[in-house]
Amino acid sequence: MIMRIPNSKFLMPNFFLALSLVSSAADARVVRLRIERRETVLNGRPFGAAGSYEKLIGRVDFGLDPDAPANAAIVDLKLAPRNARGEVESSADFYLLKPVDPRRGNGRLFYEVGNRGGKAMLVTFQKASASFDPATEAEFGDGALMRQGFTLLWMGWQWDVPVRPGTMRMEIPIATENGRRITGLVRGNFILSERAPTASVADRNHQAYPVLDPTSTENVMTVRDDPTAKGQVIPHTRWRFVDGGTVALDGGFEPGRIYDVVYRSADPRIVGCGLAGTRDLVSFLKYESSGENPAPGLRAAIGWGVSQSGRFLRHFLYQGFNQDEQGRSVFDGVFDQVGGAGRGSFNHRFGQASRDALQFFNILFPVDLFPFTDGPETDPETGIADSLLGRAARSGTAPKVFHLLTNSEYFNRAGSLV
Numbered sequence: 001m002i003m004r005i006p007n008s009k010f011l012m013p014n015f016f017l018a019l020s021l022v023s024s025a026a027d028a029r030v031v032r033l034r035i036e037r038r039e040t041v042l043n044g045r046p047f048g049a050a051g052s053y054e055k056l057i058g059r060v061d062f063g064l065d066p067d068a069p070a071n072a073a074i075v076d077l078k079l080a081p082r083n084a085r086g087e088v089e090s091s092a093d094f095y096l097l098k099p100v101d102p103r104r105g106n107g108r109l110f111y112e113v114g115n116r117g118g119k120a121m122l123v124t125f126q127k128a129s130a131s132f133d134p135a136t137e138a139e140f141g142d143g144a145l146m147r148q149g150f151t152l153l154w155m156g157w158q159w160d161v162p163v164r165p166g167t168m169r170m171e172i173p174i175a176t177e178n179g180r181r182i183t184g185l186v187r188g189n190f191i192l193s194e195r196a197p198t199a200s201v202a203d204r205n206h207q208a209y210p211v212l213d214p215t216s217t218e219n220v221m222t223v224r225d226d227p228t229a230k231g232q233v234i235p236h237t238r239w240r241f242v243d244g245g246t247v248a249l250d251g252g253f254e255p256g257r258i259y260d261v262v263y264r265s266a267d268p269r270i271v272g273c274g275l276a277g278t279r280d281l282v283s284f285l286k287y288e289s290s291g292e293n294p295a296p297g298l299r300a301a302i303g304w305g306v307s308q309s310g311r312f313l314r315h316f317l318y319q320g321f322n323q324d325e326q327g328r329s330v331f332d333g334v335f336d337q338v339g340g341a342g343r344g345s346f347n348h349r350f351g352q353a354s355r356d357a358l359q360f361f362n363i364l365f366p367v368d369l370f371p372f373t374d375g376p377e378t379d380p381e382t383g384i385a386d387s388l389l390g391r392a393a394r395s396g397t398a399p400k401v402f403h404l405l406t407n408s409e410y411f412n413r414a415g416s417l418v
Contacts, residue, residue: 048147063087074272076175106149113309117161132166157274208245272347310339320391340413372417
């Protein structure tokens, strides 16, 4: 389903009513949930029939079998180090809000794919003040989701988000080739609003893949004024790396110009672990029946993402991650808000998950990728037929999907292709 509206702040409460419930039982490849903080919300104030809520904050450990069919799509997973069980390990921050008495909940998990490590669910659906760790009445807002009994979940899925308190992140392994470091070319792209002597090659203050040899002539910087123009090479004598991910230019970088830096780096992270971790944690909470599940009784799960994280959900669905390792559906509903027609660098070697593709910025990154539609379409250039939900449909795990587009998605995010 596609909704086209002029205001990106429009909310869709009926979306939640449109979802059917699914129940089953088993486990997922969550090795351990480490609860580091457990607190009652607002001193036990009740949220309607759902009663009091509590917050659980901690880390979740994953173990991925590189030979499992469900993990075959994860780029470079077979090049990751393995533990004694032959599994690839990763871990992530998680943040859970749930009724103290799970029997008073509505049996639905609402999961936000955080945009660049943030939390926007309570701001968007409960009119709350922004917070990485809500504690006050203002930071819980009107409690709309909680009064309905939803269990609310966040999990870190990026390794490279900016380092600041409260940001959700994931620790992801590095791929190697028979124990040797893997190297490859990485692109940095930036446009500054004012003149500056230095700039980061990473996107939006993220952590950069560091340059392997800052003096190598293989590293190239170009500048252009039109996004489709060929970049003019800036001589090596005029620019340099001042640390692993920051460059300097004699005379400074000019505002409004498009700069690219292509350089050789090493040690690619297996960024597809973010897709697998999302699958496995949601599946664990939805299906695990043992006492290890802190939120028992869930019968359905809803995934929501905005812009970058909406594209993450589109990528998640396209690559078949809505089917867990036991063949069960993960999300029963997906709300892709202003993701446009894109996916992203969520499962690539040297992938930079923060990169989007706007009219002038980040246009050379793999974002607006065929296929664009939920149902089958044919690429006129290659003749290949495919669809966003093709894998999920074939496995019987396709969720109900809402795509919400605004005028910005038509100008900037190839929205007309959806």
